[in-house]
Amino acid sequence: GESVGLHLPTLSVQEGDNSIINCAYSNSASDYFIWYKQESGKGPQFIIDIRSNMDKRQGQRVTVLLNKTVKHLSLQIAATQPGDSAVYFCAEKVNTGFQKLVFGTGTRLLVSP
Amino acid sequence: GAGVSQTPSNKVTEKGKYVELRCDPISGHTALYWYRQSLGQGPEFLIYFQGTGAADDSGLPNDRFFAVRPEGSVSTLKIQRTERGDSAVYLCASSLGLAGDNEQFFGPGTRLTVL
Numbered sequence: 094g095e096s097v098g099l100h101l102p103t104l105s106v107q108e109g110d111n112s113i114i115n116c117a118y119s120n121s122a123s124d125y126f127i128w129y130k131q132e133s134g135k136g137p138q139f140i141i142d143i144r145s146n147m148d149k150r151q152g153q154r155v156t157v158l159l160n161k162t163v164k165h166l167s168l169q170i171a172a173t174q175p176g177d178s179a180v181y182f183c184a185e186k187v188n189t190g191f192q193k194l195v196f197g198t199g200t201r202l203l204v205s206p
Numbered sequence: 207g208a209g210v211s212q213t214p215s216n217k218v219t220e221k222g223k224y225v226e227l228r229c230d231p232i233s234g235h236t237a238l239y240w241y242r243q244s245l246g247q248g249p250e251f252l253i254y255f256q257g258t259g260a261a262d263d264s265g266l267p268n269d270r271f272f273a274v275r276p277e278g279s280v281s282t283l284k285i286q287r288t289e290r291g292d293s294a295v296y297l298c299a300s301s302l303g304l305a306g307d308n309e310q311f312f313g314p315g316t317r318l319t320v321l
Binding site: 110134135136137138140159182191192193195196197198199 | 210235237239241246248249250251254256257261262268297299301308309310311313315
């Protein structure tokens with residue numbers, strides 16, 4: 094079936110460290126993945142996306158890596174800041190003719206000053 | 207510009223009552239989505255509109271849930287005979303259209319509590 098899950102429910106880091114958040118997906122036919130950040134009381138906010146024909150994509154302080162062999166996705170945040178504290182979700186776009194998103198459970202990132 | 211807005215931000219109701227949750231998408235966005243997010247979980251797809259029509263309602267849990275978008279802009283999610291298990295945050299998102307890379311912009315959600 095379709096499912097997207099995360100390995101670690103909570104990740105605690107120090108300010109300035111690099112953070113890595115992991116995600117496993119099960120639908121090998123999925124060809125598009127997105128990372129979202131969700132702060133308390135707010136809706137998910139797009140961070141970065143990647144297509145299955147890519148292994149890596151970089152944004153501002155963030156990098157997404159895709160390993161299709163083991164169906165694994167990761168989000169790397171460089172020089173983590175307190176403002177990065179939030180819950181992070183990976184989402185898989187299911188090819189149904191429209192953008193149906195399948196979200197994982199989420200990882201809470203806690204950044205200590 | 208204005209993002210997706212949802213009203214009310216919080217709704218407390220009693221078991222068995224009827225509720226309506228409203229979503230105002232970003233102006234010009236033809237695609238609109240509803241999701242439900244239970245505590246500690248990721249959002250779960252409910253229904254998708256392209257224009258006025260519900261293109262896919264496969265995520266609605268049962269026939270107590272219904273959504274409309276009569277003029278292709280504002281959408282209302284309606285829940286009849288609410289149950290305690292309906293308690294969750296209901297999120298709305300909109301995007302420019304069907305194209306694969308059109309980003310979905312989420313609203314802040316409506317927190318529904320059924321007592």
